[in-house]
Each structure stands twice: as C-alpha cells, then as structure tokens.
Amino acid sequence: MKLRGALGGLNLLIEASDTPEIVTVGLAARAEMLAQKVTFELAADADVGVLEAAFTAVRAAGGELGRVRGARENGAKVAAEAPAVVRTSVTVFPDALPEPPDSARTIIVQHNLRAGFRGEYRGSVVVLGDVNPGAELIAAGDVIVMGALRGVVHAGAGGREGAIVYARPIASAQIRIAGAVARSADDSSLGAMRRMQERPEAELARLQDGVIQIESYQPQRS
Numbered sequence: 001m002k003l004r005g006a007l008g009g010l011n012l013l014i015e016a017s018d019t020p021e022i023v024t025v026g027l028a029a030r031a032e033m034l035a036q037k038v039t040f041e042l043a044a045d046a047d048v049g050v051l052e053a054a055f056t057a058v059r060a061a062g063g064e065l066g067r068v069r070g071a072r073e074n075g076a077k078v079a080a081e082a083p084a085v086v087r088t089s090v091t092v093f094p095d096a097l098p099e100p101p102d103s104a105r106t107i108i109v110q111h112n113l114r115a116g117f118r119g120e121y122r123g124s125v126v127v128l129g130d131v132n133p134g135a136e137l138i139a140a141g142d143v144i145v146m147g148a149l150r151g152v153v154h155a156g157a158g159g160r161e162g163a164i165v166y167a168r169p170i171a172s173a174q175i176r177i178a179g180a181v182a183r184s185a186d187d188s189s190l191g192a193m194r195r196m197q198e199r200p201e202a203e204l205a206r207l208q209d210g211v212i213q214i215e216s217y218q219p220q221r222s
Helices: 020-028 048-060 075-081 189-198
Strands: 002-006 009-014 037-042 064-070 107-109 118-121 125-127 136-139 143-145 152-155 164-167 174-177 180-183 203-208 211-216
Touching (some): 020 048, 164 174, 174 211, 180 211
Parallel strands (some): 037 064, 136 152
C-alpha cells in the first residue's frame, strides 16, 4: 500500500500483497491526511475486503471517495467501448473463457449497469454501482459489485472454483460460479425489492463442496 499526494487530493495504491488488516492499520496511522479526496489505484487483483477497508478508513476520516482505476487500464473506458447487446432469448453461459492468468487485470466499471448490458472479462470485474435486472456479467475471475446485484452473473467462467461473487446485497435471480448454478426461490421484481429493503448488508457467494453458499460478509477489523 502506498499513499502519495496528487493533484486535488491523494492517491492510494493498493498492491497485491495488501490485506484488510494492513490497509486498516496503515490508514489509521495517516487518518489526518485522509480528510480530502482520495483516488484508488489497483496494482493487481484486490480482495474485496481490502477495498472495503480502504473505503471505510477514508469515510471515517471525513474524506471523499474518488475514482477507482486499474494501474494500466481505465475500466470505464473499456466498459464504454464494449457493445451492449439486448437479448430476448434465454442466455446460455459459455465455458470458453480460460482460467485467468496471474497477469489478468481487474477491470473497474464506474457506473450502474442497466438491462441489456452484457460484459465478458478475462480477469475479475469490480462494478462501482448496481447491476440491474436484465444485465449480465461473465468473468473468468471474481465478480465484485459495490451496490446491489440483481442481474445475472457468472464468476469463475472456464472452471475457476475459487472465484467469488460479492454484492450489497446479492438479490439476483441466478448466479453461477464455475460449473455450479444457484437460483433464487423468489425471482420476481417485488421479491427482489423486498430483499434489498430487508437485507441491505454485504453478501459473499462462494463454492463449497460443489454447492454455491451465500453468507453475510463482515470484513475483519483489527
């Protein structure tokens, strides 16, 4: 983790070796510096707990959350250039995406995803907003949604069983991790809205013994 001054605020570089504990302790010691706009940069794939810890520390210090971007790629530009395809038939998930290599980068999408959007990523994807019903995300790595997830997602496409799905909350009619599929018992719009109102907390889905398990997520704090 590296914190340095930048035009109009601070720049926080999150590195692959960082953990939620390292970020929490490191930023707590610099709390006085965080009361301004902070831009986040990912040097590599980052655990969702690391992002949560960084966001929490900045908010607690009275700072403003700025943009989140990859070290070499601008996720918003990539997402904007990707064509949105509206589909009227049932989508069959492809199994052609390969296991993401160590060099596969996390793509940051800096806006909500609306119905009709379909994105495929060879690494992980982080959405800084909601994924609305009718939107699809397919990633060879993790799918991390900082808002509500109500669209259809497939993490670990190509067989990566260690991939996760994270959202606040997971209110999707269907999620898929590697070759496993989980479907909501109540996939109606009314049911999804009720779920969001009753359970707005963060949730994490992962594959355990071949079955997708969804549980509340609370980042560890030191």
